[in-house]
Amino acid sequence: MPAAPTTPNESKRLAALRSYNILDTATEEDFDELTELASAICSTPIALISFVDKDRQWFKSRHGLDVTETDRALSFCAHAINSPTEILEVENAKEDKRFMDNELVTGPMDITFYAGVPLVDISGAALGSLCVIDSVQHKLNSSQRKALKTLARQVIDKLELRKKVLELDNSRKRIKRLNELLLAKEREATQIIEHTPTAMALHVGEDMEIRFANKMMLGAWGKDERVFGMNFKDALPELDKLDFPTTMRQVYRKGIHYEQKEAHMLYMHYGKLKEFYYNYAFTPLKLSDGSVWGVLNTAVDVTDIVKSRIAVERAEEQLRLAVQSAQLGTWSINADTYEFNASDRTKELFGFLPDEDITYESAVNQITEEYRDKVNSTVETAIKENRGFDMEYAITGLHDGKLRWVRATGKLYAADDSKAALFSGTLSDITERKQDEQRKNDFIGMVSHELKTPLTSMKGYLQIIGQRANKLGDAPIADFTKKTQRQADKMQALVTGFLDVARITEGKIQLNNDVFDINDVMRAAEDEFSVSCKGANITFRLCDSLLINGDKDKMEQVLINFINNAIKYSADEPEVTITCTKAGDNALVTVSDRGIGIPAADIPYIFDRFYRVENTHVKMISGFGIGLYICKEIIEHHGGTVGVQSEPGKGSDFWFSVPLSKQPINNTSR
Template sequence: MMRNENLTQGAFSFVNGSSEMASLIRMKNWSGSPLGALESWPEMLKSMIATVLASPFPMHICWGKQLFLFYNDAYRPILGSTKHPVAMGNPIGDSFPEVWEQVGPLYQTVLEGQSVRHSDRELILNRNGSPETCYFDFSYSPIIGRGGQVLGVMTYVVETSVRKFAEIEKLKLSKSVYAINEELTTSNEELVQANEELMAVQEHLKQTINQLEESDTSLRLAVEAADFGIWHIHSLSRDFITTPRLRELFGLGHFEKIIIEQAITQIREDFRDYVSTTLENAIYNNGEYDVTYPVIGLNDNKLRWLRAIGRLRADPSGEFSDFTGVVMDVSDIKKDEERKNDFIGMVSHELKTPLTSISAYLQFLEMQISKAGADNLQRPVARVIMQVRKMSKMIEGFLDLARFESAKIQLNREIFDLAGLCTELELEFADQIGTHIIKFSGKESVMVFADRDKIAQVINNLVGNAAKYSPNGSTILMSCVRKKNIAMVSIQDQGIGVEGNEQVKLFERYYRGENNGTIAGFGIGLYLSAEIINRHNGKIWVESEAGNGSTFWFTVPLAN
């Protein structure tokens, strides 16, 4: 591309703006394109392009039967790094070949004079070097000429991927909690009282889900309305130009003035330095600016969570830059996250209390049976105790999940012998897991600086998983070795193994393999193990082949 130095101010005023896309259109040599030189373009096309470039919302037009694509800065992120800037001025079908069979007929429908609208349309786009699933709300409308003929297509687009994935995550959570109730209903008759309490918890859960759905509906309406605040900062004068919506989000009246320093002051103290440093770095070093922070309203003293996204654009003179961006209210999302974590913690606590009482009564009953010599009752009571322990471990997992997601779990690091810990756990496993042979090799001392209880929890999770997915009577091997500046622990089983395409998903929250439908579990243990190891600046992974067992590894730093 080369710049046309003969452009005149009047003929090209429709692309004289300071936006990145206006600059791209000006810089491109259109003489050899099917549209011809800029000065020969129809006035209707120029008018439509000027409208698109001036809009703060994602828009594009497709001109003519060939559907030549023109878009604005807000639409630019939808194209990703592989489609822009080649897409500008070329047929849209050339830029989206991977989905053209899906969306091409929609454009043809609009060219015939009909409007088309879709909500949460799923498309798999290759826009950043690899396929990714995306969701969009969009509206296609025909551009009608003076003679009544359709000249092109006007499109408004809002990407809804973040909200859609949040809905999917919420559905997974609902299914997981429902699975808890299903498993509890299969417990022994001795747990009837606990099952009745769980029914009450289930009703509470339904009410909470209804509240979450109502909140989600409100959030979706807000997104569709694109209720954003917009700002503009001059890098030299630091003039701060804002819209009424932005001033409202900071607790000011629509006509009150606000300066940068005052806006920073409204940010809650624990976020203030972080946002201020990130802002200055973005303005003067062209750094990234995508931050989420709480503000206290100046006049209404109201706490709001805001997300701000900005971009730096250098003036053609090179003497100064403009920093422009948007801010949106994400308070509802923050409240939903806090409500979800609080609910999981509350339910888990409510379940744990009666189980503790049941466990105490069962232990007392076991002692009385032993004293009475009622051998025929010892085995059923032992099974009930095993079920109670299983449920307690499951509930403790949900409590840990809530603590991790609320950032309430602290690591109590100390120097200890990791090999010694493995030896202790080997003895415990011999009593707790009588269905398998568990052996630990590597008796050499390996000193690490970590949270001993949390690392023990990771080993318990991995060994428990190995026992769950391998046949009774098989051997589970544990090892602990020193390698350079890290300690490496492995858990090897002779179980069903893991398919290659599932291995990267094993450590995701609530994920369970496709072949695990008959094995109880909720996909929490490996996720929590990965979180614990990551907080120790370690790594965790699996090596496996379907049908040939699995070896789980994790590392933690050695003690200095």
């Protein structure tokens, strides 16, 4: 049987192991809970926390095993620590040349399966391993491997904490030894306190007179040396409210040591109310006859440590609840190896079963063909160039064949000493939204198509009526017919606009460009509303001639839409003002009203397709939420911009700005 090779820095590794003072110590519940949890997670009867000593492996915690140690030559863990960054997993030791004739395999223990995560401390020394053992062949899944690594980190955390506790305990014992020196000479005591790297103070008498305090304690109090000789209550009224004198008097009277860990305190510090966490202790100082002559006050400021831990715990809990409530999937990709880790929800969205392994390649293969290459290249670019990732794409489920639309967002998290860089993020199901958008597009297309036929007929009838009115010399009827014909033309243009919604979404729109004066659009709108909207107070303020190169009808469509909205969302007697000004190299048209206004939360989305403000004021106002979207697309295709400024209850200013033409008006234009 080949023995495990020693590690390259064996002497340093053994020194690191012994620095924890863990060998041959009694069992501890914290460690036993971890081995019990490891056994349950990995479905193995045995789980061990093993430390590899010079000639043996010793078990700090053993779940399902009575043996406390074995010879190092027989140790599986001695092999594991030679690859401190990897899990050593032996599916069948009876077929593994390293272990097939090992007494632990051939003997009563009958080890067949072994998996061990090296226990690597903060210095990089592999102390031993957290391992699980079974007498039958076994294989860990990705979740079990991940959980075993997490538990191993918990073992190291507990070791480090235990080490720090021992160090603190040793420090406390050292402080007690110093107290013995203080009994002889108070002057020597004050010198020791002054040079101790811990906040310390000396109190004497029932009133806890401050005999001395070092600079660290004075800084913690927010005081200076003027408090020396003062009673605690008079010198520190801020802390007196926290009842410290009562506790110190109990220590003084009974001669019993008192301490608190991570005690929360809120008090005035240099004139400001601040929050602190302290590990503090009150130690009675006794004479040779056992009587107490003073109290040593020691304190360690752990505010930053505690607040950081609380912040991390709170952030983790909030993130967990947010992900759970939003039914988000989570995922991560190793930036070097592209190893892919996915939550159960992510697996579900890709059509995998919860206990199935899912690789990056298998996930990409479920993306529909039209998006697959783009997603793959975008991920690679995001990792290489440290960019954010936000994409919507379609997936065909592996097992259920179901088509789902998802939105994936992610970012790159830099590597550190313990792990490689990770590209990770979330995945959300947007299938319903995509289906709603498709249904809306289909509905608009269907309705618009059905409107074409009656409109064509109506235009024919109006043409006949107009011709007869001209023959009869009936000027009013001819004029009304002409205006009605114009409205029918505009309605037909609107219907065409509805039919173009899908193409607009794809970035396609047709413009019949010509050079015209923006005032012509203003006059046409004024003529329109002078007949169709008698009840509104509408004021048009024309500007100097400003030439535009664009589609006049569509520009008029935008203005009329803005005015109609201003009237629709105003009070019983709408007041609307339309102005035109020159703004740099652009013509700026603004429609102002004194209507109900728009909530600030809705303004960023007001020009989005199918978006409607939902509140009690607009509940009875009809609309599809596409008018402003079409207006935005028309103006942007002219190279311009749209916007709105609004305040609820005071009204709104909708505006559009389009570039001025560098060409003169074509006299032969329509």
